[in-house]
Amino acid sequence: MGTLWHGGKVRTLRTADEVHDAVFVKNGDVVEVGTYHHILKHHSNDISEEINLHGSVMYPGFVDSHLHMIGHxxxxxxxxxxxxxxxxxxxxxxxxxxxxxxxxxxxxxxxxxxxxxxxxxxxxxxxxxxxxxxxxxxxxxxxxxxxxxxxxxxxxxxxxxxxxxxxxxxxxxxxxxxxxxxxxxxxxxxxxKVLPEEGFTYIEKALSTSLEDLFKHGFTGGHSEDLNYYGDAEKTLQTFFKVIDGENRKFRTNLLVHHEVAEQIFKKAEHHQHPYIDLGSVKIFADGALGGRTALLSEPYSDDPETRGMSIHSKEQLSLIVKEARKKQMPVAIHTIGDLALDYAVAAIEKYPVPSGKRDRLIHLQVVNQDLLDRLKKLPVALDIQPRFVASDFPWVEERLGEERLDYSFAWKKMLDHGLICAGGSDAPIEPIDPLLGIHAAVTRRKPSENHVGYNEKEKLSLYEALQLFTIGSAKAIVKEDRQGMIAPGYQADFTVLSSDLFDLEPDEWLNVKVERTIVDNTTMYERKK
The missing domain is CATH 3.10.310.70 (Diaminopimelate Epimerase; Chain A, domain 1)
Structure with a gap:
């Protein structure tokens, strides 16, 4: 028996304009999307529950493609x-x-x-x-x-x-x-290394606190990197299994595995089966960040000509780490903020291709160039971008990079126009977790408090493109676009229900929209108290 959701708008995100008023779900999957009367007529014998949205708007479940859940x-x-x-x-x-x-x-x-x-x-x-x-x-x-x-x-x-x-x-x-x-x-x-150990009671509390906040902000899933920071990677993984128990808490979790603990984690991979937690790519850091001038650039920083940043690994060492991941038949997820770091990463995955049916991930890509975009087009790769970085890093980042590099900096629209898969995340706790802030930044390229056309305005995304970052884009990053990221027959019943339709509002008004429900596997994980 199944559930009929009705009484509001259903934004399937299969197209920018498709809207229905009802969804029928059975056994955790969408069976049909359409009008209330049509579904009621054709599935009346299978409907055991009707839930009225009371004028709210249902979207595919939002998924943060890059965050640190325990850190949040x-x-x-x-x-x-x-x-x-x-x-x-x-x-x-x-x-x-x-x-x-x-x-x-x-x-x-x-x-x-x-x-x-x-x-x-x-x-x-x-x-x-x-x-x-x-x-x-x-x-x-x-x-x-x-x-x-x-x-x-x-x-x-x-x-x-x-x-x-x-x-x-x-x-x-x-x-x-x-x-x-x-x-x-x-x-x-x-x-x-000299800090007192927090203990896993604290880690469990941090993860539980994070998860409740993610539900509150409408997230049905997240791709998180946490396993190498709390003393014991295996215990950290078991903490995820304990907190996301699949009954009281359901959350589609894809865990990136830092290369330093990959051997330990993947050695016991057969013991790590979980209905809501997957072990994802092998995580590698290629460089640092623009704020501290440790992102690796091909040319010196404009406000400090003495440095081009810092590579975490040499080009050769990075390739060898990718090679080791391939021995485990695993894709990689490489942190690359500067263009030279991205060059190192692209060279490594060109040399050691990802196994068939999988995608590598490149994370951040705040500085690129045309040659790198052309090379990326030829690779089975997804780009994890964080739109909110535009609001946080401008205008000071203009001093770091100089005028000549800005055209290919935070260039989300160029990436999409090149046909590249882009997924949207927050990198929480570095940026606020709220997906509406990320969507706002992708569309306006400014802080909500500012009143201007946006930094590098030709890189603005449409609302539809921005929403896709946090839905189908996140699904494509883990090769699950046939089951996640839209509201359509055969897709998992993961929904984010908002108080208003973002398409009917101006961008600054989006930040007043409330999350009414967060639904995972047709189970309500969060409902706003009226």
């Missing part, structure tokens, strides 16, 4: 600095927080962004020492590719002027050669 939960649980706009405000918040923890205990906070502060001042050890010299402090940058710590934090980590930069990492130093407390990419691990 940590951001919700920890001190969040992402909205702080000055060093003064940051110090006040940290000083207040330090009052409530014992001396010697770490003060941890997430999401600082020096580009919001006057003179782009990084809160280094000297600033953080003004907050406390009796609490070690670690602040994670919004991009999660850098951290900063105070003098006590450096001492506990045994980092001094003689400490050598680790491979793929950078310790910032002052004019006398002393570390400033600001560390990029792999250098972060020098501090993180």
């Amino acid at each position: 939960g940590e951001k919700l649980l920890k001190l969040d600095l992402s909205e702080v706009e000055s060093i003064k405000e940051l110090k006040e918040i940290l000083t207040n927080a330090a009052r409530f923890i014992p001396e010697g205990q770490w003060l941890l906070a997430e999401g600082f962004n020096e580009n919001l502060y006057q003179n782009h001042t990084v809160p280094d050890r000297y600033i953080l020492d003004e907050v406390s010299t009796t609490h070690p402090i670690m602040l994670t940058r919004v991009c999660r590719h850098a951290i900063t710590t105070n003098t006590l934090g450096l001492e506990l980590s045994k980092i001094d002027s003689k400490t050598i930069d680790p491979p793929g990492g950078l310790i910032e130093r002052d004019d006398s050669g002393e570390p400033t407390g600001y560390m990029h990419d792999q250098a972060q691990e020098l501090v993180k």
